[in-house]
Amino acid sequence: MTGAISRAEADRASRNASLVLGLTLPGDTVLYLLLPLHAAAFGVTLAEAGLLLAANRLVRILGYGWVASFYERAGPRQACLWAVLGAACATTCYAVLPGVWWLLPARLLWGLSFAAMNIATQALATAEAGGAARRSGTSRAIIATGPMLGLLAGAVVAEMAGPRVVFLGLGLLSLLALPFAWRLPDGEGARLRSAGPRFALPRPLDVWSFIQGLTLDGLFVLGLAFLAAAALPQGAALAAGAALSARYLAEVLLGPPAGRMAERIGAARLLLWVSLASAAGLAVIGAGWLWVGSLVVVGLRGLLQPLPAPVAAARAAPEERVAALARLATWRDIGAGIGPLVAGVLLPLVPALWLYLGAAALLAAASLAALRR
Structure with missing residues (x-):
């Protein structure tokens, strides 16, 4: 941080950064819904759809350090202005390029583009110590509102006009973020003093984070759309869109209570319970109760979101805390990047029962190894 800012200035900057990401993020989340359901309309196979969905996280893993350095040099305003233009361009390309x-x-x-906006939301929310937790909670709610509404609207428009026209509208929506990006600090607000995520040999909690990304962020999201198309061919987009939208609603509603509950009973203990229950939800999906299991997993993800970082920070030495958090995020992104690739290849070949039971067993084993004390 290069200069102190007031609480009001920090609140305003965090809110504007969150609006930037909230307005652009639907261009990504709606693709997770529509690309697997309408792969042929985009000129790709299901396996290629998995590759495209994975590319978002994989490039972030590799390019995060470069983006963080650019953010340091340019400051929040310039970094987010370029990021909004990049996001709008990418989203429009989904509509017109085959x-x-x-x-x-x-x-x-x-x-x-997402990496730059994500850095801005986190750095600006913590720019001033007073009220940082409150700003982070408000930021998460603002950001999640965009995908929640975008998934529902995108599913409806796709049913009426086809999937690709949805992204023309979302590309225009992204441009509405430009005024909010322009209001961000120009290099003198909060700066991120970090080299970004670092590659290192995984510890048990890192392995859990990888498996969580693989199963709950990768397999679950792509698999939900795939199984919805088979179970409900006439309304798959609407049904899957509603389920994925509920994921963001769960983050808004259940994240703060999860944090308060973790303070009373311990973050690691609560994370173990939520992880094991999530594994059970995956098993329910594999057993054929698609919507029941999906709602269970969606609700539990809302409880899970605030918990891994406090567990990692509590277990690390003070001088290693930032590195531990970065390593945890990196392994989750690796898992979430590989997940769609695995799902795209295996879903047409392996019975859902065995695929989801295997995922549930992996998540349960990793949870017990990392979190049981």
């Missing part, structure tokens, strides 16, 4: 080799550069551009 085939995996045209869409892949758009996904890479989106991943780097």
